[in-house]
Amino acid sequence: MRSVKYSGAGQAAEVVSLVEAEIPRPGAGEVVVRVGAVGINPVDVKIRAAATDFGPIEYSDRPGWDVAGVVSEVGEGAGRWTTGDRVFALAAFPSAAHTLADYAIVAAADLASAPASWSTAQAGAAPLVALTAWQALEAAGVVAGHRVLVLGGSGGVGHLAIQLAKARGAHVIATASTAKHDLVRSWGADEVIDYRDAERLAVVPRVDAVIITVDDTLPPHGAVGDATAVITITGLSDPQRDQLAAWGAAPVARILVHADGAQLAEIAALADAGAATVHLDSTFALEELSAAHERVESGRVTGKAAVIVDPEL
Structure with missing residues (x-):
């Protein structure tokens, strides 16, 4: 072979x-x-x-x-x-x-x-991106009615995080370049913001969870309040962690995906129900x-x- x-x-x-x-x-x-x-x-x-x-x-x-x-x-x-x-x-x-x-x-x-x-x-x-998104949402405790901010909504993990968060009944805000906004909306994002639009990002109200999928990126201050879960797949510097803690984020965690056939089976069921692609x-x-x-x-x-x-x- x-x-x-x-x-x-x-x-x-x-x-x-x-x-x-x-x-x-x-x-x-x-x-x-x-x-x-x-x-x-x-x-x-x-x-x-x-x-x-x-x-x-x-x-x-x-x-x-x-x-x-x-x-x-x-x-x-x-x-x-x-x-x-x-x-x-x-x-x-x-x-x-x-x-x-x-x-x-x-x-x-x-x-x-x-x-x-x-x-x-x-x-x-x-598998890797779908399980990463699934496990990030689990770590953040996302449930129906939560507001979730996905930083990097057009990437591999980001586009699955949007769909899997929507499948949980969350309201999803995602960042992406302007040219990709229609595509990101097609995956279920309720709001899409250009990641370079500092003025628009500054007025995002507090969310329940932030999923960070891009390097060296923090959520806007206004989106993070007491008990906002911030989950990163890329890592945070000590100063970034300190900043998030000062804003009241909890937990602040980096996850590393792990293999899990049972979770993949749940994702496959959502796919066949039309909730994930x-x-x-x-x-x-x-x-x-x-x-x-x-x-x-x-x-x-x-x-x-x-x-x-x-x-x-």
């Missing part, structure tokens, strides 16, 4: 190659997935460029975490999964998973049935992985980029 390999740290065009490898065999509690599509995320390009662990995220020269495809072999004790099942997963994250290959090992507990309403490319692109910015063949990395590194991705490993699935 084909498998992606990194030769070391560096630019994608310099270090990414395809090599031949043995088709893996499942152990106890595992399945082998014939891979249809894999999402490419900012963490993929960061860890490739450094060729070292990225905090608790494990580096491997055989990359990939997102995956969608069809079960091709089932290990002992792998639960309800059978050959031919159409599935998707965030495999093993933050440990190495090696999904950028024709076949991949996935723990049965990480798997969910892929939404019938999504293409394989959408299902492959979704994945916007594909661009797709690439496996042989074009370097170009996919370059697209993500550009910072101009709207929604998600995906690699199509097997176009027949």
Whole structure:
């Protein structure tokens, strides 16, 4: 089978190659997935460029975490999964998973049935960002009637956070460039504000939760009051944390997504109910992985980029 390999740290065009490898065999509690599509995320390009662990995220020269495809072999004790099942997963994250290959090992507990309403490319692109959004909303305690501010509403996590917050019954305010406002509204945002419009941002009234998906960004002061939950997926400096604490935000937390098949199954149910979709910015063949990395590194991705490993699935 084909498998992606990194030769070391560096630019994608310099270090990414395809090599031949043995088709893996499942152990106890595992399945082998014939891979249809894999999402490419900012963490993929960061860890490739450094060729070292990225905090608790494990580096491997055989990359990939997102995956969608069809079960091709089932290990002992792998639960309800059978050959031919159409599935998707965030495999093993933050440990190495090696999904950028024709076949991949996935723990049965990480798997969910892929939404019938999504293409394989959408299902492959979704797991990391969908679970990040889900877990951020959980950490913020978002429930029906809450007001939620999503900073970075047109990105991978942001566009799922909008939809999943709406599915919980929240009122959603999102930031995005003006050119993307109609698209962000189509995902369910009740209000959309240009992230450069300081005057408009300054008058956003207090919200119950802020989801930060972009680097080095704080919510406007007026949006944060007593018990506003601020959840970031990018991290905050100590001065930024102190500022939020002074404004009364609680909790202020950074989350790192973890694999969870049960949560993915809930997201899939919402997808098939028409409450969540994945916007594909661009797709690439496996042989074009370097170009996919370059697209993500550009910072101009709207929604998600995906690699199509097997176009027949």
